[in-house]
Amino acid sequence: xxxxxxxxxxxxxxxxxxxxxxxxxxxxxxxxxxxxxxxxxxxxxxxxxxxxxxxxxxxxxxxxxxxxxxxxxxxxxxxxxxxxxxxxxxxxxxxxxxxxxxxxxxxxxxxxxxxxxxxxxxxxxxxxxxxxxxxxxxxxxxxxxxxxxxxxxxxxxxxxxxxxxxxxxxxxxxxxxxxxxxxxxxxxxxxxxxxxxxxxxxxxxxxxxxxxxxxxxxxxxxxxxxxxxxxxxxxxxxxxxxxxxxxxxxxxxxxxxxxxxxxxxxxxxxxxxxxxxxxxxxxxxxxxxxx
Amino acid sequence: xxxxxxxxxxxxxxxxxxxxxxxxxxxxxxxxxxxxxxxxxxxxxxxxxxxxxxxxxxxxxxxxxxxxxxxxxxxxxxxxxxxxxxxxxxxxxxxxxxxxxxxxxxxxxxxxxxxxxxxxxxxxxxxxxxxxxxxxxxxxxxxxxxxxxxxxxxxxxxxxxxxxxxxxxxxxxxxxxxxxxxxxxxxxxxxxxxxxxxxxxxxxxxxxxxxxxxxxxxxxxxxxxxxxxxxxxxxxxxxxxxxxxxxxxxxxxxxxxxxxxxxxxxxxxxxxxxxxxxxxxxxxxxxxxxx
Numbered sequence: 001x002x003x004x005x006x007x008x009x010x011x012x013x014x015x016x017x018x019x020x021x022x023x024x025x026x027x028x029x030x031x032x033x034x035x036x037x038x039x040x041x042x043x044x045x046x047x048x049x050x051x052x053x054x055x056x057x058x059x060x061x062x063x064x065x066x067x068x069x070x071x072x073x074x075x076x077x078x079x080x081x082x083x084x085x086x087x088x089x090x091x092x093x094x095x096x097x098x099x100x101x102x103x104x105x106x107x108x109x110x111x112x113x114x115x116x117x118x119x120x121x122x123x124x125x126x127x128x129x130x131x132x133x134x135x136x137x138x139x140x141x142x143x144x145x146x147x148x149x150x151x152x153x154x155x156x157x158x159x160x161x162x163x164x165x166x167x168x169x170x171x172x173x174x175x176x177x178x179x180x181x182x183x184x185x186x187x188x189x190x191x192x193x194x195x196x197x198x199x200x201x202x203x204x205x206x207x208x209x210x211x212x213x214x215x216x217x218x219x220x221x222x223x224x225x226x227x228x229x230x231x232x233x234x235x236x237x238x239x240x241x242x243x244x245x246x247x248x249x250x251x252x253x254x255x256x257x258x259x260x261x262x263x264x265x266x267x268x269x270x271x272x273x274x275x276x277x278x279x280x281x282x283x284x285x286x287x288x289x290x291x
Numbered sequence: 292x293x294x295x296x297x298x299x300x301x302x303x304x305x306x307x308x309x310x311x312x313x314x315x316x317x318x319x320x321x322x323x324x325x326x327x328x329x330x331x332x333x334x335x336x337x338x339x340x341x342x343x344x345x346x347x348x349x350x351x352x353x354x355x356x357x358x359x360x361x362x363x364x365x366x367x368x369x370x371x372x373x374x375x376x377x378x379x380x381x382x383x384x385x386x387x388x389x390x391x392x393x394x395x396x397x398x399x400x401x402x403x404x405x406x407x408x409x410x411x412x413x414x415x416x417x418x419x420x421x422x423x424x425x426x427x428x429x430x431x432x433x434x435x436x437x438x439x440x441x442x443x444x445x446x447x448x449x450x451x452x453x454x455x456x457x458x459x460x461x462x463x464x465x466x467x468x469x470x471x472x473x474x475x476x477x478x479x480x481x482x483x484x485x486x487x488x489x490x491x492x493x494x495x496x497x498x499x500x501x502x503x504x505x506x507x508x509x510x511x512x513x514x515x516x517x518x519x520x521x522x523x524x525x526x527x528x529x530x531x532x533x534x535x536x537x538x539x540x541x542x543x544x545x546x547x548x549x550x551x552x553x554x555x556x557x558x559x560x561x562x563x564x565x566x567x568x569x570x571x572x573x574x575x576x577x578x579x580x581x582x
Contacts, residue, residue: 134510134511134512135512135513136512136513136514153512154509154510154512156510183509183510190510193504193506193507193510194510196502196503196504196507197503197507197508197510197511197512197514197515198510198511198512198514198515200499200502201499201514201515201518201519202514203551203554203555204495204499204518204547204551205514205518205573205577206550206554206569206570206573206574206577207547207548207550207551207554207573208491208492208495208547209573209574209576209577210550210569210572210573210576211487211491211543211546211547211549211550212487212488212576213484213487214576214579215484216484216487216488217488217579217580218445218474219425219445219447219474219481219484219485219488219489220425220488220489220580221425221426221427221444221445221488221489222426222427223427223488223489223492223493223496223520223521224488224489224492224580225580225581225582226517226518226520226521227492227495227496227517227518227520227521228492228577228580229514229517229518229577229582230514230517230518231570231573231574231576231577232574232577232578232582233574235567235570235571235574236567238570239563239566239567239570240563242554242558242566243558243561243563243566246558246559246561249555249558250555250558250559252502253551253555255502256495256498256499256502257498257548257551258502259497259498259501259502260494260495260498260544260548263494263497263498263533264494264540264541264544267533267534267537267540267541268537268541270534270537272530272531272534275530275533275534276526276527276530278497278501279497279522279526279529279530280526281501282496282497282498282500282501282522283497283500283522283523283524283526285500285501285503285505285522286496286497286500286519286520286522286523287523288505288508289508289511289515289516289519290516291516291520291523
């Protein structure tokens, strides 16, 4: 046997498949292309207009409307559609992938999605670990996508108790390579926290917007616009997110209602000292996060 | 009698006195100085540090801690302090001004302030008409002031039923000359509308901030930050605003609570159609205002 001189290992650049090329999917594509050596980024979607736009923006290198065919070629697959569609897409994907293919998603809720995958874990071909890049916007579509959408933002990765640590690490590493800070937690922990930081505020932003008499709109300034901005989000996407996290959202809303009632009570009792102390506490909580 | 050649009329540039040189007062000064021929803009305040800063920023040309003396020299006075201090300041000012001096304020509530002035209307030396430039910010102090803070924004001017139309016109004209669009309405109408567009949203922003578990803060993104931004406002200033508009704030909060409960009910009934329709309506209301 002839010993050859050592050759540098040629690392095959991964083929990335992105299912759903909206704001998040498009940004994954842009971030992958600007940060990772990747020959191919295949965008899969139902709307050929969105796919074409994503390609024009440079978010993907190829488009496909055949999920199974694209999945079979993937080294890693990111599902970035609305949450309601994800469980069924994971089933389709898993039937088509080569064994061991890494799969993650970008859904805003995690418990249902992970549970659906876990139910058939022992028959799976792919290695799925849920993800949620917390970097949304009320804007939509690939035109709003940005290569740095995840930079400095948090992505939560949600292994189940059966997920091999190596799979969680690999999926975490993928999201980290797009620029985000990765936190690992259980799907339930994620959903509980997001109810407080995103879902319940969304309900209230919508309620404030819907409660403002049209004739008062001309008297709105930055405060109202900030407070209600997320109410401009897509009603169908948000309906599915909220419906997938009802219990935690209801709890978060009741915590907020209790705190609002405390403020109102201090107001109605003309208890300025109490009122200032409640507003101070809220300001400290707000200031702790930064602008 | 010797007839002289016609001379151009030399218009005396008005002396403007600004009481309270924070964000709003400082911006009034900058706007006056950039838009109106004015030789003197006198800033009056308790804090000589704020006054010095306002002068350094170019918002005022002179500083004074003697309200009566400054008021006696004014052609127009703008009171831009917190709302709780305004009625008493108007009393002091009115005792010192030359008869006919124009006075306005920038308070976020109007009914109490205007009523306090009106109670002694027949003995007044000055001509007061309440104002509210709807151009706030969670930022504070003269360093945050801007010459264009009022540009394209609305200022509400709130004559009482006894205010001479000419006075309302003059005060409206002053605010318009700073770049804002002026709406006239009664003090009560103003307070009712602002409860919906500003005061009740403030209470909810504070409640959301205070209800977010500290361990969840790292999972906040733009949505939470937008929704809670105004909770970073000054607790003392806001306590006084809210306390001065309790009835309208309570009504606005209960309207918002009813709309939030409708959304929660649709969620708990898993009624996606109803939920989407509620979120759609909220989105339309939000979109009607613009980003």
